[in-house]
Amino acid sequence: MADKKVLIVYAHQEPRSFNGSLKTTAVEELSRQGCAVTVSDLYAMGFEPRTMRQDIVGDLSNPKHFNYGVEVYEAFKKRSLTSDILAEQKKVQEADLVIFQFPLYWMSTPAILKGWMDRVLCQGFAFRFPDFYYDTGYFKDKLALLSLTTGGTAEMYSKSGDMGDIRYYLWPLQHGILRFCGFKVLAPQISFAPEFVSQEERKLMVASWAQRLKNIWEEEPIDCSPACYFDQ
Template sequence: MAKVLIVYAHQSSGSFNAAAKDLAVEVLTAQGCSVEVSDLYAMDFKAAATVDDIKGEIQDPDHFSYKRETKLAFEEGRLSEDITKEHAKIIEADLIIFQVYSIKWMYLSCKPFRSTLFLFQFPMYWFGLPAIMKGWIDRVLTNGFAFSTEQLYSQGVFKDKKTMLSFTTGSLESMFSPTGINGDMNVTLWPIQNGILNYCGFQVLAPQIFWAPALAAAEDCKSMLEGWRTRLQGLLEEKPLSFIPLDSFDQKTFQLKPDVHEQHASKEFGLTVGIHLNKPLPPHSQMKAGC
């Protein structure tokens, strides 16, 4: 039985994000999944990463390093209770879905080592995560727990788990295009999907994007949700997006290996949004599997 953790970050129970979250609970439960919800606003989850996240003495209080101190605290079992509770949820998940809204996000997550689905549902603020969700990322994806210098990207801690962004935007789809005023959505997604999810090793499924539901007619919003219902029914079998494996890079310089660079030198597009070799960006590489 798949275990699903939904981490939900929206203030309103009447929002489109709430409807998307509720639908995910309904459909996944009907498939036999065990679904748990963490409502970040209801929990009053602390966003700021501070020294209060550590119980006991600080190793170097005069030169406090959150990354170093939390790694030590994690290894010694001295992290704050709210963090360790979220760790326990993540440890049982296999698939993580970040359900996002381009003005607000909700978020579903699964328990990493036993669950099958980890989904984030929340509204995106200022082309990124709302503070409470970013705080969850900062505090819960702890050094030593979610990543280490030896376990990154394709060799990351969560390489056997899947995750996904599902989000609504505040702007029309055309505004998030390569010629639109907001720019290419693939570029907007790269820091989150690569810099957070792929960095921790997750297999990242193509995002579910609800384009500007606040501007849409009621029937169109209903159609968006029905499309989400259909996708949820086959979600666990989907193939992930493609990212460059760690062994394509020299482990001393962290640059592409010469043979990999040469292999792609004559191709029309770059490898990814971020590693583009000064070529045109590959179209839809952050939005569709197989691109």
Template sequence: MKVLWLAAHPEERSLNGSLKDEGVRALREHGHEVQVSDLYAMKWNPVVDADDFDHPSEERLHISNAAERALGNGTLSPDIRAEQQKVLWADTLIVQFPLWWYGMPAILKGWFDRVFVKGFAYGFSDPDTGATLRYGDGPLTGKRAMVVVTAGARPGTLGPRGVNGDLNDLLFPLHHGTFWYTGMSAVPPFLVSSADRTTPAAFEDTAAQLRTRLLELPTTPPLPFRRQNSPDYDPETLTLHPDLAPNLTGPAIHYTDTPR
């Protein structure tokens, strides 16, 4: 595998930092190539603005169009282009972060905002049908992605009956709205719960589980999302046909099977 490890934690000596080091080491020891984007260490700028696109100040800024134009004419900010080259190089993306207020840290959200621009991660159509290529058919089709997430919550509280909500629902905007939207297949996430109460013995066990998950990535079945350009959705309204998942609503209807 060619792995881009995208990490977002401000403390290198944290549980996140230690798990990142363990994971990268395991992959390299087994012959896989790894590049690391440690966003805090890089002092990554998470803010989208006109400077990203060398956009004239006297013109109104339309983000998606300006980004696509800058990508095409080579004026996209160099830090963005460098990250895009890593994405193109990789066949696997690991996205690691602590769960803060039920989402990713702002610095990581800003990475996706700035890197996954129109003309790179979305904005393409099928030349024959004119259908928009997204949700399983985007420009990053063929790549895989896995989330490695830590949470202070106890085991079970991020499960189907847990008070914090099911982890797959919390990660749906990333799994489905980002990975799957751009064509990448998302495999089930790796959750480390009770992260702020980890003991040395628990860390060793967690690290071993992470190593196993990483080495099994090429054969791990992805989350079973429905493709937009499949018969499951009405092509005009892009809504799921009423005979499919008739008793469900929300994220659950967009899986062909219950995620595990």
């Protein structure tokens, strides 16, 4: 795997957090395999999550009526997006596997990570509607994986639990964003309630993640069709 490149998009404020441990474990294990690993530590970078006029360098295509989606598409074609967006796009373009490491916030990602997706995965770069999306998406030769932590237990995130089936939460991320851009999506790595288990159980979670990564390149993508999430 010496020729494989991995991007870890990491969204947690505290390096010593459990999310930080999972990120470090991924870096160590994948590097041990000979992979080239890059980490985008969004909080440490001070990554701007807001989609703004300032994302476009130079003149707008329609200065009278600002349409962010249209303008960033035109700016991408002219290479006139801001340097922080272009830098992240270069990392994605070079990666064979993109891992998103984050805590679940209000049934979704932290705002800083959602902002990364909003700004980086723009039309022209990640997809082009209506010709290149889902099976024909630009990232059809890349793998993507969500590694996330929750505040509640696995039972809480079951169909009969208080929070409902966690697959419903992952639908917009795995199907609506990653698969839409063409990624082959691997099964999520979910670490349930690390704050409320013993130190030994946390070590086992980290060890399980490390063990999975040893064989990550042999995994098959999951089914991201609507039936996978809602008809079971």
